[in-house]
Amino acid sequence: MENEGKFYSGFAAIVGRPNVGKSTLMNAMVGEKVAIVSSKPQTTRNRIMGVSTGDNWQIVFLDTPGMHEPRTKLGEYMVKSIHDAMEGIDVLLVVVAINEIGKQDRAIIEQMAGTKVPKVLVLNKTDTVPENVIFERLSEFAEAGYDAVIPISAEGGQGMGELRHSLVRLLPEGPKYFPDDMMTDQPERLICGEIIREKALLHLRDEVPHGIGVEMMRIESISDSLTEIHATLYCERASHKGIIIGKQGSMLKTIGREARLDIEKLLGTKVNLQLWVKVRDDWRNKPSDLHTLGYE
Numbered sequence: 568m569e570n571e572g573k574f575y576s577g578f579a580a581i582v583g584r585p586n587v588g589k590s591t592l593m594n595a596m597v598g599e600k601v602a603i604v605s606s607k608p609q610t611t612r613n614r615i616m617g618v619s620t621g622d623n624w625q626i627v628f629l630d631t632p633g634m635h636e637p638r639t640k641l642g643e644y645m646v647k648s649i650h651d652a653m654e655g656i657d658v659l660l661v662v663v664a665i666n667e668i669g670k671q672d673r674a675i676i677e678q679m680a681g682t683k684v685p686k687v688l689v690l691n692k693t694d695t696v697p698e699n700v701i702f703e704r705l706s707e708f709a710e711a712g713y714d715a716v717i718p719i720s721a722e723g724g725q726g727m728g729e730l731r732h733s734l735v736r737l738l739p740e741g742p743k744y745f746p747d748d749m750m751t752d753q754p755e756r757l758i759c760g761e762i763i764r765e766k767a768l769l770h771l772r773d774e775v776p777h778g779i780g781v782e783m784m785r786i787e788s789i790s791d792s793l794t795e796i797h798a799t800l801y802c803e804r805a806s807h808k809g810i811i812i813g814k815q816g817s818m819l820k821t822i823g824r825e826a827r828l829d830i831e832k833l834l835g836t837k838v839n840l841q842l843w844v845k846v847r848d849d850w851r852n853k854p855s856d857l858h859t860l861g862y863e
């Protein structure tokens with residue numbers, strides 16, 4: 568066989584507007600939840616690596632924050648991390664949500680068509696539209712300058728095999744960059760912090776979730792079966808603090824309980840999770856606060 572003994576590998580950045588399903592796509596490819604997901608835009612705040620390895624290939628996905636016009640220093644950091652992730656990649660995935668392809672998506676599709684690496688346009692969320700819409704979009708973007716245009720449902724799993732196949736086909740020959748069992752470069756403590764933020768995103772509304780930051784104060788293995796975690800949720804206003812704590816602490820309890828259950832699954836131990844809430848005025852614009860929360 569022509570391909571016998573050859574190994575194909577490379578780095579694949581996933582870019583697109585906020586909320587189109589980039590992180591869901593990466594998690595589905597990796598087979599583990601390495602990036603948090605929510606229905607609120609701008610969930611992902613930094614580049615997150617997720618590795619998928621097959622018999623003769625390895626795709627190192629780089630999930631990125633949604634492309635947007637930054638209004639805070641945190642936003643500027645997020646947009647910069649998109650550009651950093653695109654340095655030296657082998658394949659580019661541009662993702663749109665097929666049910667809401669707007670002006671910004673079209674601008675991104677056009678702009679990214681100019682990048683000099685092999686690229687795939689991913690039409691995600693096909694489960695939300697009738698089949699004729701999928702065909703219409705496929706023909707609309709057939710000549711958009713991409714090596715492949717692939718409809719998928721990252722949530723339902725449709726089209727994922729085809730997407731993987733076409734990515735592997737576009738990869739150069741290369742080494743196995745990471746061991747078979749490595750899924751991500753995110754340290755456990757960061758993933759735990761992200762899980763807490765995900766639960767806050769899930770339950771909080773309006774402008775509160777965007778101003779949430781999580782600082783992991785302490786993560787300590789007490790025994791083989793128990794981990795102690797202390798974390799602080801930052802918010803931007805005193806009024807937000809009240810909302811996060813909730814009536815008699817009910818909101819914070821809900822966030823804490825759900826986060827604890829997920830973290831217990833991740834760590835494989837029982838977890839004693841203690842959460843605090845602190846106000847840090849306008850932290851998303853303060854370099855020292857951004858540093859504390861790991862955004863730099």
Ligand SMILES: Nc1nc2c(ncn2[C@@H]2O[C@H](COP(=O)(O)OP(=O)(O)OP(=O)(O)O)[C@@H](O)[C@H]2O)c(=O)[nH]1
Pocket residue numbers: 584585586587588589590591592603604605606607608609610611612631632633634691692693694695719720721722723
């Ligand atoms: N119906 C449907 N919903 C999806 C699909 N993929 C993702 N979603 C939902 O879309 C929302 C956004 O998903 P994310 O994966 O967080 O999107 P993202 O592009 O990473 O968003 P940012 O990190 O904010 O840029 C979540 O509510 C997902 O459950 C899909 O295939 N079908």
Ligand SMILES: [Mg+2]
Pocket residue numbers: 589590591602603604610611630631632633
């Ligand atoms: Mg994301």
